[in-house]
Amino acid sequence: MTATTVTVKLSTPSEAVPMTPLPWRQLGILSLVSITEPIHFTLVFPFIYFMVRDLQVSDDIRYVGFYVGILAAAFSVAQLATSMAWGILSDRIGRRPVLLIGVAGSIVCPILFGMSQTFAWAVVMRLAWGMLNGNTSTIKTMVGELTDESNQAKGFATLPLCWNIGCVIGPVLGGLLSNPVQNLPWLFGSSVLFKTFPYLLPCMCCSALSFLAWVFNYLYLEETMDDRPFRDDDGNATEEEEAGIVEYQEVMEEGQLIPEADGYPFYGSVHHSTSSGGGDHISCTVSSHSADTLPDETSTLLAHASTMIQLSAGTMVDSTALHDPLSLSGATTPTNTVIRTDLPSKTYGAHRHSSKDSAPSASVGLSIALTGDRLRCTIGYALVALLTVMIDEMFPIWAATQPRLGGMGMSSRAIGGALSTAGFLVIYLQIYLYPKAQLIWGTLRCFQYGVALCAVVFPCFAVLHRLEFIDPVVAPIVHLLGNDGLKVFTWVVMLGLLTLKEWCGVLYYTSICILINNSVPDRRYLGTVNSVSYSAASFARTIGPAISGMLWTWSLTSGYPFPFNYNCIFVATGTLALITYLLSLTWDARLDRRAFSKSA
Numbered sequence: 001m002t003a004t005t006v007t008v009k010l011s012t013p014s015e016a017v018p019m020t021p022l023p024w025r026q027l028g029i030l031s032l033v034s035i036t037e038p039i040h041f042t043l044v045f046p047f048i049y050f051m052v053r054d055l056q057v058s059d060d061i062r063y064v065g066f067y068v069g070i071l072a073a074a075f076s077v078a079q080l081a082t083s084m085a086w087g088i089l090s091d092r093i094g095r096r097p098v099l100l101i102g103v104a105g106s107i108v109c110p111i112l113f114g115m116s117q118t119f120a121w122a123v124v125m126r127l128a129w130g131m132l133n134g135n136t137s138t139i140k141t142m143v144g145e146l147t148d149e150s151n152q153a154k155g156f157a158t159l160p161l162c163w164n165i166g167c168v169i170g171p172v173l174g175g176l177l178s179n180p181v182q183n184l185p186w187l188f189g190s191s192v193l194f195k196t197f198p199y200l201l202p203c204m205c206c207s208a209l210s211f212l213a214w215v216f217n218y219l220y221l222e223e224t225m226d227d228r229p230f231r232d233d234d235g236n237a238t239e240e241e242e243a244g245i246v247e248y249q250e251v252m253e254e255g256q257l258i259p260e261a262d263g264y265p266f267y268g269s270v271h272h273s274t275s276s277g278g279g280d281h282i283s284c285t286v287s288s289h290s291a292d293t294l295p296d297e298t299s300t301l302l303a304h305a306s307t308m309i310q311l312s313a314g315t316m317v318d319s320t321a322l323h324d325p326l327s328l329s330g331a332t333t334p335t336n337t338v339i340r341t342d343l344p345s346k347t348y349g350a351h352r353h354s355s356k357d358s359a360p361s362a363s364v365g366l367s368i369a370l371t372g373d374r375l376r377c378t379i380g381y382a383l384v385a386l387l388t389v390m391i392d393e394m395f396p397i398w399a400a401t402q403p404r405l406g407g408m409g410m411s412s413r414a415i416g417g418a419l420s421t422a423g424f425l426v427i428y429l430q431i432y433l434y435p436k437a438q439l440i441w442g443t444l445r446c447f448q449y450g451v452a453l454c455a456v457v458f459p460c461f462a463v464l465h466r467l468e469f470i471d472p473v474v475a476p477i478v479h480l481l482g483n484d485g486l487k488v489f490t491w492v493v494m495l496g497l498l499t500l501k502e503w504c505g506v507l508y509y510t511s512i513c514i515l516i517n518n519s520v521p522d523r524r525y526l527g528t529v530n531s532v533s534y535s536a537a538s539f540a541r542t543i544g545p546a547i548s549g550m551l552w553t554w555s556l557t558s559g560y561p562f563p564f565n566y567n568c569i570f571v572a573t574g575t576l577a578l579i580t581y582l583l584s585l586t587w588d589a590r591l592d593r594r595a596f597s598k599s600a
Contacts, residue, residue: 020148021151022147026224027155027158029217030142031161032216033099034139034162034163038163038165039206039209040133040170041166042166042419043110045174045392045419046174046175046178046412049068049396050400051116055116055118062553062556063553065397068545069545069546071122072545073541073543073544073546076130077130080542082130083136083531084535086102086137086138087137090141095141095225096217099142103210105129105131105133106132106210109132112128113126114203115200116197136534140156141526142224143155143159144520144523144530145224145226152518153434153443154435157434161427161430161431164424164430171423172416172417173206175414175417176202176416178201181195181198225527364525368528373590374533377516377519380583380584380587381516381533381534381536382536383580383583385537385538385544387454387576390547390573391501393545394552398552398566406556423502425495425502429503430510434510443515443518444515447584448584449507451508451577451580452578454501454574455577456574457501458501458573459570461570462570516529516530518593552569
């Protein structure tokens with residue numbers, strides 16, 4: 001028999017509250033880890049092509065991209081295998097211990113990766129690097145617990161902001177510090193260590209940053225998972241009860257799991273009145289959604305569910321609003337049922353399950369994560385992760401490829417500089433524009449606009465190396481810029497496209513983080529839901545580099561014309577972005593609001 005969870009929330013009516021101040025100290029500490037994450041991810045981009053080439057895995061340079069894809073996918077393969085376990089573990093032992101373990105793994109593994117002298121060793125170390133790293137989903141969960149609906153846009157905006165800062169630092173470290181014997185001969189020209197391990201220095205710097213983040217997290221980070229009992233040890237009501245927040249959850253042996261009516265929790269209000277006899281009365285108005293807004297199976301289950309709300313110790317009130325067939329019989333408007341009881345006003349808060357009273361169930365958490373809005377958001381997250389990793393992994397390969405094969409012939413330093421410059425420019429957009437865009441458009445539309453813009457931007461990369469053949473269009477601009485005008489113009493266009501690409505990432509990554517958290521009906525399962533979604537994204541990041549590497553190799557060796565030549569990878573990612581946009585049009589606008597309250 002499958003359990004059915006019905007959530008009832010009652011709260012006192014209140015005025016529109018201003019935005020809750022953000023806990024900047026805790027967000028700042030989490031930001032240190034958030035910044036190191038993209039550094040670990042993007043550090044290898046400028047030199048991974050040259051590293052694989054130097055490891056001599058293939059004599060044909062056209063096949064280097066295939067092996068680059070395998071090495072790049074190793075990190076995500078390991079995260080796919082372990083991220084769900086980290087999320088479930090964080091729901092049980094807390095967020096802070098899991099985060100500290102992940103950061104510790106990020107200290108050791110980069111150094112071992114930088115010492116790779118065989119392709120197999122590099123793959124194994126990249127696997128270990130990802131296996132010990134469960135940081136991203138844990139950080140998202142903690143931000144969700146530190147914020148409420150009034151400030152979540154600004155709170156979650158710190159995540160892509162940190163990502164973009166890391167995307168500036170990572171390519172700089174990877175591009176400038178790789179092969180220091182050749183690139184920095186005045187400082188490391190006589191170094192035997194870096195001559196033997198030409199890619200160790202950037203990895204050592206990456207580990208040093210992770211060590212700094214680990215120290216700050218160990219000393220100052222506070223646990224965000226709420227393990228407080230709802231009542232004090234002496235039986236008195238807590239502040240949340242005094243505020244009139246009432247939450248009750250009951251698991252009934254009835255049909256299938258309906259965590260919160262697929263995103264439609266029941267809401268009501270609590271009103272005070274005084275009887276003629278002088279006693280305090282509490283009028284609880286419970287509002288249920290009509291059957292046309294609920295799945296049929298949900299209506300059936302709730303129509304037969306007899307649920308009791310415990311308003312105080314020893315006092316039970318029948319919640320007829322939940323099992324009254326008239327309230328779910330197909331009426332086009334919500335119906336209300338008023339429940340009255342004589343209670344002292346200070347003790348009407350209901351008992352709720354804390355993590356100490358009722359540990360979160362892994363099976364229930366997985367059932368919640370794989371149904372309804374959570375599943376839709378998880379699919380969306382996986383799709384944007386796939387298209388992002390495909391273009392991110394492919395850009396340095398394409399940029400380093402010889403122009404005669406469709407590339408740009410850029411050095412590792414030039415690639416690192418281009419990526420860092422674009423990342424730096426988009427920081428401004430992240431800080432000032434996303435919160436305003438989210439306020440005007442809403443979270444869901446920000447996501448949709450981000451992926452729609454990608455469908456246009458990604459295919460534009462393919463024409464960069466052919467600018468010199470479009471004389472009628474660019475000749476006047478080239479003449480104004482001088483002898484090196486074409487090169488300058490190409491760089492300007494490239495940086496513009498990279499900046500737009502990063503802005504797209506800000507829109508859809510920030511938004512999907514908020515949408516996933518908004519879809520969770522019970523905060524006890526935030527870690528599980530985030531880890532499931534991150535596992536799906538890790539799977540996408542696992543297959544993405546391999547797909548892009550194989551597409552690139554095939555496009556260079558097949559001999560087919562456009563769009564199956566070097567344009568293939570850019571057309572493919574643009575098409576994937578368009579598909580993601582079309583799927584997001586089917587999502588419900590209720591995702592713009594949280595299904596759980598911060599205090600629940």
